[in-house]
Amino acid sequence: MTMRILGAPLRYVQGPGAIDRLAEEVVIVGGGPVAVVIDPVARSLLGERILRQLPDARLMAFGGECTAAEIAARAAEAGDARLLIGVGGGKAIDTAKGAAIERGLPVAIVPTIASNDSPTSHIAVVYTPDHAVEGVRRMKTNPVLVLVDTAVIAGAPRRFLAAGIGDAMSKPYELAGALAGGGLNFFSGRPTELTQAIVSRAQEILLADSEAAMAATEPDEAFERVVEAAVLLSGLAFESGGLSIAHAMVRGLSVMPALGGLLHGEMVALGTLTQLAAGQGSAEEIRALAGFFRRIGLPTGFKAFGITAEADFRRMAEIGLAAPYAPNYYRKLDAGDLVRAMRSLDERN
Structure with missing residues (x-):
């Protein structure tokens, strides 16, 4: 008989101002060093608040599309990180997941929009450079943390x-x-x-x-x-x-x-x-x-x-x-x- 299986993130935190719990939550899920894949809009919104809490975090710019090349570049840039964090929209998040897969690291997710349901999943959708779906990659487990600041979500179009x-x-x-x-x-x-x-x-x-x-x-x-x-x-x-x-x-x-x-x-x-x-x-x-x-x-x-x-x-x-x-x-x-x-x-x- 086929097993019944349910997967889920280790922790889910949602509410206005949730981003200001990030350092506390990172400690709960295992601590750093931390490398962050962050898209440009998210960096302008949250970059300083993230660095105030995690001053040693390595903030890595997201190039705009979740391609195999982008994933490989961010995985190489992560250095000695023990936790990857994806901050921004779905493709920045999936790039963080892809880099975590390549490095064998856990990942935390901080979405800045609620445009899809990818934040909680163990799946990263990879695209070709011309934006067509290439395939999916899978982490061994779901994210260790999904942190949703609804004040940030409410500020998005x-x-x-x-x-x-x-x-x-x-x-x-x-x-x-x-x-x-x-x-x-x-x-x-x-x-x-x-x-x-x-x-x-x-x-x-x-x-x-x-x-x-x-x-x-x-x-x-x-x-x-x-x-x-x-x-x-x-x-x-x-x-x-x-x-x-x-x-x-x-x-x-x-x-x-x-x-x-x-x-x-x-x-x-x-x-x-x-x-x-x-x-x-x-x-x-x-x-x-x-x-x-x-x-x-x-x-x-x-x-x-x-x-x-x-x-x-x-x-x-x-x-x-x-x-x-x-x-x-x-x-x-x-x-x-x-x-x-x-x-x-x-x-x-």
Whole structure:
């Protein structure tokens, strides 16, 4: 019998001003020396506060894309570090994870936006220099610390939070696809009952509180719940539950120049609607989810990006079907199924 497996970070800390606990938390998870992969925006926001707490930390600039070369460079620059910290957006975070894998070190994560659920995971998504997904790398364990300062998150453009909500909203449908297709999670195990409960609670929070969180000017209870759902609950859900067509489609969408400006969670929103339109969802479910996405500023079709050619839809479909979790669905799909599903989204809009 296949084991039930759930993975999670050692510690998760969230709230306004959480960054000022960094030194304390680093001691709890094992101490330094510390090397920090930090993107330029995060450095301007938090660099001085980090150095006040960790004056001997080595701050390493992130070059803008999580490529194999960038990972290797930051791994070499880390010197005698015993802990790597990733600070910033998803690609800086994944670069820190990749460097930690190369060096065999633990990693702590400090996201400055809540645009996706990567902070809690043991996975780093690696891109080619021209920004297409190349593959994933895996740490042996999840991050030892995820520290989320919601005052910093609240200061970021709301587009990032909307993307995080889009990423998280895929999880109930992808877990259902993984369970129906007999797929294993990212630990090669079956989803636990806890994972299924997490997915259900995340969906409840997102549907109830997302619009209030998007309108909030500072962290309040709705904002805190939505950030936790988008970062922690969604992160646990995808790793310990499994992915399906929604994330498989991101592979295909990421190679389209017209979609190159979309955030990961915005692509996932399109992928989720495609997954439902391929047969998993009813017309009413698709209409309701698309309406929710529109209210928080997420894309719901392809025509708005100038994508109408059959060849483009087929290319996205074929690349998506090559993803390892594409078979996690209630029935076998071919490229034609996905082309029809994608085209139908514009017909519904």
